[in-house]
Each structure stands twice: as structure tokens, then as C-alpha cells.
Amino acid sequence: MRIILIGPPGAGKGTQAKRLVDGFGIPHVSTGDMLRAAVKAGTAMGRLADEAMRAGKLVSDDIIVGIVRDRLKEPDAQAGVLLDGFPRTVPQAEALDVMLEAEDLALDAVVLMEVPDDLIVERIVGRRSDPETGAIYHLVFDPPPPEVADRLVHRADDTEEAVRSRLAAYHAQTAPIVPFYEAKGLVKRVDGVGAPDEVTARVRAALGR
Numbered sequence: 001m002r003i004i005l006i007g008p009p010g011a012g013k014g015t016q017a018k019r020l021v022d023g024f025g026i027p028h029v030s031t032g033d034m035l036r037a038a039v040k041a042g043t044a045m046g047r048l049a050d051e052a053m054r055a056g057k058l059v060s061d062d063i064i065v066g067i068v069r070d071r072l073k074e075p076d077a078q079a080g081v082l083l084d085g086f087p088r089t090v091p092q093a094e095a096l097d098v099m100l101e102a103e104d105l106a107l108d109a110v111v112l113m114e115v116p117d118d119l120i121v122e123r124i125v126g127r128r129s130d131p132e133t134g135a136i137y138h139l140v141f142d143p144p145p146p147e148v149a150d151r152l153v154h155r156a157d158d159t160e161e162a163v164r165s166r167l168a169a170y171h172a173q174t175a176p177i178v179p180f181y182e183a184k185g186l187v188k189r190v191d192g193v194g195a196p197d198e199v200t201a202r203v204r205a206a207l208g209r
């Protein structure tokens with residue numbers, strides 16, 4: 001099964017992806033997570049990506065397409081993949097098509113998680129993640145247990161200023177991939193507002209699983 005999760009920053013893509021992959025037996029491939037790992041490791045690619053990420057701008061298509069191409073060649077991605085945060089531009093979507101066609105593979109669905117802009121800033125500013133387990137929390141909507149509170153990380157780009165820039169990038173550069181996939185009949189729209197369990201049920205229903 002090959003699924004793409006798209007939606008604005010803070011739509012709940014990471015939260016839902018973690019819940020879905022367990023049942024589906026496919027890896028969760030998040031370009032944001034891969035870029036943050038490269039920044040942390042101080043690789044050449046990480047140094048190139050860091051500035052754009054901090055400013056809430058997109059990293060260049062060349063870099064992103066290269067890391068996804070390498071990741072899709074890994075053995076665990078052969079049976080399928082859940083892509084989170086990729087593609088984010090029409091050229092990335094076109095590059096993914098070429099990659100899949102070369103292997104005679106196809107996408108099963110593109111899940112569009114819809115959350116209005118006015119809920120996004122609050123979700124992003126309160127987001128915290130656990131570097132040891134990868135768990136995503138929210139200070140108000142999904143409070144972390146006290147025993148992990150000291151080690152939680154607040155992302156450098158989870159400021160109000162950067163999130164406004166990411167939202168603008170989403171509307172200008174990412175939203176146009178929706179008609180691209182609609183033309184292929186792949187888009188499933190899911191309301192991302194409500195408790196995370198409810199949203200998971202909606203995504204599963206949209207996917208028929």
C-alpha cells in the first residue's frame with residue numbers, strides 16, 4: 001500500500017501516520033524527520049536545509065527528491081510506504097510519479113487532512129516531541145506525562161512567525177498538488193478537526209481499512 005498524507009503544518013499528519021503504520025505494516029517516511037536528523041548530524045545536506053527550515057521555507061526540490069528516492073530503495077519500503085510531508089510541490093509530485101512508474105508501482109490514495117488556518121498556530125506553538133520515542137504531544141490538547149516533560153523538544157521552526165511562513169508556503173506551493181492528484185482520482189478528504197481518535201477513524205474509513 002502506498003499512501004500520501006498531505007495537509008497544512010499542524011494538521012496532524014505525524015500524529016496520524018504513527019497510529020496508521022502499526023496496523024498497515026509499512027514504514028512512516030517523513031521528509032521533515034529525515035531533514036531534522038540530517039541537521040542534527042551536521043551533514044552537508046543538513047547544513048543546506050537548516051536555514052530554509054528555520055525560516056519556514058521549503059527545502060529545494062532537488063535535495064528532497066534525492067532523499068526520498070534513496071529512502072524508497074530501502075528493503076522495508078518495498079511492500080509499501082506512508083509518505084508524510086512529501087510531495088509538497090508539483091515538481092516533487094511529478095518526480096514521485098516517475099520514480100514509481102520506473103518500478104511499475106502506483107499510489108493507492110492521497111489523504112488530504114483539512115484543518116482551518118485559525119487552528120493551526122495554536123497547534124504548532126504548543127507542539128512538543130520526545131526525542132527518545134518520537135512521540136508527539138501538545139501542551140494543551142495532548143499533554144505529555146510528567147516523567148518525560150524534562151526531555152521534550154520544541155522545534156526551532158514551531159514559532160508563530162515561522163508557522164505563518166509555512167502556512168503561506170503550504171497555500172502557494174503545496175495546495176496545487178491537490179488538483180494534480182484529483183485528476184488521477186486519488187484524493188480522499190478527511191476532516192482533521194476533532195479528537196485524534198476520531199480523526200484516525202475517519203482516515204481509516206476513507207482508506208477502506
Ligand code: ADP
Nearest residue numbers: 009010011012013014015123127137138141196
Ligand atoms: P503535522 O505532522 O501535520 O505537522 P502533528 O501530528 O505534529 O502535525 O500535530 C501538530 C500538533 O497538534 C501536535 O502538538 C499534536 O499533538 C497536535 N494534534 C494532532 N492531532 C490533533 C487533533 N486531532 N486535535 C488537537 N491537536 C492535535
Ligand code: ADP
Nearest residue numbers: 009010031032052053057058059064085086088
Ligand atoms: P510540518 O510538521 O510543519 O508539516 P515537517 O516536519 O513536515 O513540517 O517539515 C518541516 C520543514 O522541513 C518544512 O517547513 C520544510 O522546510 C522542510 N520540508 C519537509 N518536507 C519537505 C518537502 N517535501 N519539500 C520541501 N521542504 C520540506
